[in-house]
Amino acid sequence: MSLTDATVTTLLAKLQSGETSSTEVTEACLARIDSQDTDVGAFLHVDREGALLRATQVDEKRKNGEPIGPLAGLPVAVKDVVCTTGMPTTCASRMLETFQPPYDAGATERLLAADAVIVGKTNLDEFAMGSSNENSAYHVTRNPWDLTRSPGGSSGGSAAAVAAQMVPLSIGSDTGGSIRQPAAFCGVVGLKPTYGRVSRYGLVAYASSLDQIGPFATDVTGVATLLEVLAGYDQRDSTCIDADVPKYRETVDKPIDGLRIGVVPEHFEEGLHPDVNKAIRNALDVYKAAGASIVDIELPHSKYVVAVYYLVAPSEASGNLARYDGVHYGYRAEEAQNLIPMYSASRGQGFGDEVKRRIMLGTYALSSGYYDAYYLKALKVRRLIRQDFDTAFADVDVIASPVAPTPAFKLGELIDNPLEMYLSDIYTLGANLAGIPGISIPAGLSDDGLPIGLQLLARPFEEERLLRAARMFESATDWHTKRAVLNHD
Amino acid sequence: MEFTTIIGLEVHVQLLTKTKIFCGCANLFNPENPNVQTCxxxxxxxxxxxxxxxxxxxLAVKTAMALNCNIxxxxxxxxxxxxxxDLPKNYQISQYDLPFSTEGWLDIETDLETGESKKVRLIRVHLEEDAGKNIHDETGRGRDSRVDLNRAGTPLLEIVSQPDMRSPREAYTFLNELKLLLTYLNVSDCNMQEGSLRCDANVNLHVHTDDGHRIATPLVEIKNLNSFRGVEQAIAYEVERQQEQWRESKLTIDDSPKQTRGWDAERGVTFGQRGKEEASDYRxxxxxxxxxxxxxxxxxxELRGELCEPPADRRKRFQTAYQISSYDASVIIDQGLAFADYYESVASDSGDGKQAANWVTQDIQRELNERKLTIDQFPIRPHILSTLLQRIGSQTITVKSAREVFAELLCRADNDESLSDDLIDGIIDANGLAIVSDTGQLEETIEAVISRNEKAVAAFREGKQAAVGPMIGQIMREIKGADPKQVRQMLIDKISE
Structure with missing residues (x-):
């Protein structure tokens, strides 16, 4: 087995025992990026020299007997919406093509403090707006399982990089499903933490009240390992919560006795792809066999999640993205002679269609005369959605559902139909609106051989329970061991 | 036709914090080094x-409490x-429908002589971040504009009054009283030149028609006001302009949206600006x-415990506690907290508030102006002045002699000598300033002077009262501590014998 085939756990053990070095693992990853990324397009930027230098430093530390961080020189890819010094942070937008942040995000600092080797920045839908990675201003990312298909979005690059075994670990951000849906499409594990669990400092904001950084890996233990590094208080983010971070990695293998799994019967009705339906039902059977009970629950307001999300998120985005105006940094249209034309031209040329669409949606929803009917009402329904989850979690430990209604769709299939694209987020949006943690784990393959993801949701700050529940399924199945076969394998 | 002037003010005040409101950058006025206080x-x-x-x-809550607001x-x-x-995020973090404080008031003194006052109600006080500053090429050559973000993120209080002021003078007094309160609280330095206090005025008129109706004229917001005097002048100009406009057009508040006008201090006129107000939707x-x-x-x-006595209350208390006029109390209070503290210390220690008021408002104020000092830097500290005034009170020295001692004390302080009660008494002794009540010595001197001034004595006897003046002067020169009143009486008695 090659180094890039190995799981995080195996790699950490090999690094620990001296069987391999950070330099070797990093070189193997860089070689894999060289051979595969022309097809996949997961990366926007690869920092070859920086990564190798850092790997050498970690190896040096280990040789000198210095204490080593928990990531021990493992290569990690970072979604290009998280600020990193010494590398660009473009958000896959023309607007920030030349932007080099003068500071590291809280998450970046934690990665470095844990002795991770950041190999590069991954592709995404521009400013994390999209579900297919087709909204990148630079290039599309292709699904490693089928290069004609989308890897999902917006963290499609991070998911594809792990699925194509270019890196053992990556981080993404999830505003409405942007970690879980690409994880499902690419057959890897992705976790969206509780809102406030991971610092948003240095995460370029799309929708501030929904955004959350989270980990990708090929298995649950890998995700637990990375979450433990990322989670924790940061006083630079007022919405970050000062709560203890459990040792996720130590407890992940402990099954939960008498696990109660909530299921919403409506989730299995119209619109759900039969292969996905079958995979999720099989997954529930696996849990039953492991001693869990399945309980029907109600989330009465879940039918409004798409409407609420596409008011709240664009409203916040319209404010968050106002700063990109060509005045202080970023793209500036040079031909404009005056202030207002400069604003218009810079934003008109610097942003892609989907970003403009959402800015306009949000601007409209916040406008005088419409605010009460749209934004304010959306906030009220959001509160009801949160209450639905509170009520449901009184009776169950986790809620299980599909991640997306279908396996990965074809590139170009939905890009001209924004509404249908938005509807594909129906299972994931609730967790963001309610601020609760969610995970996507591989739970089957479609008849076409495409991965299918199972979503589990838990109460706020119950990532530990979520990971253990996910691991119960994983240890009883082998879906997480399935790998995409690439052209150059 | 009768008009009532209706004025509301919107005041922005920068708070005196070490760092900005949402980051750790220094909060300092620093226009010479643009964009250095940024992150x-x-x-x-x-x-x-x-x-x-x-x-x-x-600081914001403290200020609002002092302004009698509900928190x-x-x-x-x-x-x-x-x-x-100048707004890097293209939004300003501010407070909209839930400001941290509402419904306060500020008492302003409307008549200095009678001490009459009135309540100006406040609608709200909220906290927000200041913007940066755009610097435009004013040479007319159309060079690039520049942006300085040192100021961006400075904590800024917005204080909005009800339209309770009825004259330009009242608006001026309101600002003055507000500044006084904020500087007493030490929450802002309220320096209009440096932009730490900025003011917009909303002005219109109520026209009293012959049939007893009141009609409101269109509302005007005056911007670019950069001094309290400017506020007063701009409103005065605007009142006249609006009266004229009413006579010509009869436009009412319903006919025209709020108009924004700038103030040109040099020409002394307000001028129409593009109607940005009605077009904007701040979302x-x-x-x-x-x-x-x-x-x-x-x-x-806790914050209530940190509040100081408001200047308006202190002004009233000084009048009753120290028996001084409303005018003197205002002069002292208006000099600021340290000055008022100085006065109060002298007034209570010396036991003569009136005398203390005379000294601080005249002798000390003059020295401070000449020496360009603040009261905190003034070398004669309150206890020294109190002792000096006590010497007057006990009739040890005259007021005139006390001025000599005062001058001498300043000289000594300039030579780095430390001032003390003993030094005061030493100066009195050395210069023979103590009032001489030994009539024997006085009589001797008077007789000697009479004998030297036969002409003057004769003139006095013929009825020229003024003839004694020079003789009194001669006696006083010989006996410095003599009381001029006593000398005059004794001299006249002697001549009239």
Whole structure:
């Protein structure tokens, strides 16, 4: 087995025992990026020299007997919406093509403090707006399982990089499903933490009240390992919560006795792809066999999640993205002679269609005369959605559902139909609106051989329970061991 | 036709914090070095997040309490969205529908002689971040504009009054009283030149028609006001302009939206600006990057304990406690907290508030002006002045002699000598300034002077009262501590014998 085939756990053990070095693992990853990324397009930027230098430093530390961080020189890819010094942070937008942040995000600092080797920045839908990675201003990312298909979005690059075994670990951000849906499409594990669990400092904001950084890996233990590094208080983010971070990695293998799994019967009705339906039902059977009970629950307001999300998120985005105006940094249209034309031209040329669409949606929803009917009402329904989850979690430990209604769709299939694209987020949006943690784990393959993801949701700050529940399924199945076969394998 | 002038003020005040409101950058007026007090947060760089400065919030609450406002127990931050190059995020973090305080008032003195006052009600006081500053090429050569973001993120209080002022003078007095209160509280230096206090005035008229109706004229907001005097003058100009406009057009408040006018201090006129107000929709919404602020009763109690006696109350108390005029009390209070403290210390130690008022408002004020000192830097400290005034009170020296001692004390202080009560008495002795009540010595001198001034004595006897003046002068020169009144009486008695 090659180094890039190995799981995080195996790699950490090999690094620990001296069987391999950070330099070797990093070189193997860089070689894999060289051979595969022309097809996949997961990366926007690869920092070859920086990564190798850092790997050498970690190896040096280990040789000198210095204490080593928990990531021990493992290569990690970072979604290009998280600020990193010494590398660009473009958000896959023309607007920030030349932007080099003068500071590291809280998450970046934690990665470095844990002795991770950041190999590069991954592709995404521009400013994390999209579900297919087709909204990148630079290039599309292709699904490693089928290069004609989308890897999902917006963290499609991070998911594809792990699925194509270019890196053992990556981080993404999830505003409405942007970690879980690409994880499902690419057959890897992705976790969206509780809102406030991971610092948003240095995460370029799309929708501030929904955004959350989270980990990708090929298995649950890998995700637990990375979450433990990322989670924790940061006083630079007022919405970050000062709560203890459990040792996720130590407890992940402990099954939960008498696990109660909530299921919403409506989730299995119209619109759900039969292969996905079958995979999720099989997954529930696996849990039953492991001693869990399945309980029907109600989330009465879940039918409004798409409407609420596409008011709240664009409203916040319209404010968050106002700063990109060509005045202080970023793209500036040079031909404009005056202030207002400069604003218009810079934003008109610097942003892609989907970003403009959402800015306009949000601007409209916040406008005088419409605010009460749209934004304010959306906030009220959001509160009801949160209450639905509170009520449901009184009776169950986790809620299980599909991640997306279908396996990965074809590139170009939905890009001209924004509404249908938005509807594909129906299972994931609730967790963001309610601020609760969610995970996507591989739970089957479609008849076409495409991965299918199972979503589990838990109460706020119950990532530990979520990971253990996910691991119960994983240890009883082998879906997480399935790998995409690439052209150059 | 009778008109009532209706004035409301909107005042922005920068708070005296060490750091900015949402980041750790220094809060300093520093126009010579643009963009040095900046960081990713106040530059609005991608991914940066604001964190509220608790000290700024405390100062804001303290100020609102001193302005008699209700403090809202639950308050939040909102984004006020508009595009401008001095606003790096293109939204200002401000407060919209849940300001941290509402419904206060400020007492202003409307008549200096009678001490009559009136309440100006406040609608709200809220906290927000200041913008940066655009610097345009004023040479007319159309060179690039520049942006200085040193100021961006300075904690800024917005204080909005009800339209309770009825004359330009009242608006001036309101600002003066507000500045006094804020400087007494030490929450702002209220320096209009440096922009730490800025003011917009809303002005219109109520026309009293012959049939007893009142009609409101269109509302005008005057901007660019850069001094208290300017506020007064601009409103006065605007009142006349609006009267004229009414006579010509009969436009009422319903006929025309609020108009924004600038103030040209040099020409002394207001001028129409493009109607940005009516066109803008700020699309306020709660800032999701910040959490709401909950104010506990215990915090309020703590802050209440930190409040000082408001200048208006102190002004009234000085009049009754120290028996001074409303005018003197105002002069002393208006000099600021340190000056008022100095006065109060002297007045209470010397036991003569009136005498103390005379000294601080005249002798000390003159010295401070000449020496360009603040009262804190003045070498004669309150206890020394108190002792000097006590010497007057006990009739040891005359007021005139006390001035000599005062001058001598200043000389000594200039030579780095430390001042003490003993030094005062030493100066009195050395210069023979003690009042001489030994009539024997006086009589001797008077007789000697009479014998030297036969002509004058004769003139007095013929009825020229003024003839004794020079003789009194001669006697006083010989006996410095003599009381001129006593000398005059004894001299006249002697001549008249």
């Amino acid at each position: 990713p947060v106040c530059l609005g760089l991608p991914g940066s997040l604001p964190v509220m400065n608790r000290k700024a919030f405390r 809202t127990p639950f308050t939040k931050w909102d984004r006020k969205q508009y595009y401008y190059p 306020y919404f709660p800032d999701p990057d910040l959490v709401p602020v909950v104010v506990e009763e215990s915090q309020l109690q």
